[in-house]
Amino acid sequence: MDNPVPPPPSEPRPRRRDRHGRGMRGPVAPPQVPLSAPRAQVFADLVQDSVERLERRWPQLAEVEFLVVEVPRLDREADGLDGQSVPLGGIVPAREGRPGRIVVYRRPVEIRTKSREERAELVHEVVVEQVAELLGLTPETVDPRYGED
Numbered sequence: 001m002d003n004p005v006p007p008p009p010s011e012p013r014p015r016r017r018d019r020h021g022r023g024m025r026g027p028v029a030p031p032q033v034p035l036s037a038p039r040a041q042v043f044a045d046l047v048q049d050s051v052e053r054l055e056r057r058w059p060q061l062a063e064v065e066f067l068v069v070e071v072p073r074l075d076r077e078a079d080g081l082d083g084q085s086v087p088l089g090g091i092v093p094a095r096e097g098r099p100g101r102i103v104v105y106r107r108p109v110e111i112r113t114k115s116r117e118e119r120a121e122l123v124h125e126v127v128v129e130q131v132a133e134l135l136g137l138t139p140e141t142v143d144p145r146y147g148e149d
Contacts, residue, residue, distance in 0.1 A: 042116075043106045043123070044068050050124040054131060054143065061131065063094075065101045072105050088112075089126040091134045102130040 037045075047068055055061045072087050086108045094100040104126055113119040125139075128146050132139040139146040 039110070040068070040106065043110070043119070046120050046123045047104050047127060049120070050127040053124070054127065058131070058135070058142065060135075063099050064131075064134065065099050066127070067101055067103045068106055069103050070105070071107045072103075088122070089130045091130050093134070100134050102127065102134060104130070 047066060051061065051066050072090065074086075086105075088105055088108050090103045090105075092101040092103070104123060109119065109122055109126065113122050124143075125146065128139050128143045132142045135142065
């Protein structure tokens, strides 16, 4: 048993691999890749894209606030809901110096869609319907392509 143990190095060596020899762990995808964007941010981007599309035709929408909320707060008696339908969006009319607001509810829209394309179409339909209600117009007037597949 004359096997001497060498003394530890005086300076620590830089780690180049993890202890199993497979390399250091890192992020699955870099931050600029869409895979790493949170679902809430992707949904907000869909709403923003729809709003920008409509603002070109309706410049007065620049004064309207668009919000994304997780789920609607429901007061079944006040809203007159029968327990069967959950709103996908809503409006708060302008008053007392506050701009009008259009709200899109993220979770109810996500539950009703399977793909990103379906979600983008449904988000646009909800935004168009809410803009039409706020402006007192029909959805077809707000966006002539409304309801087309």
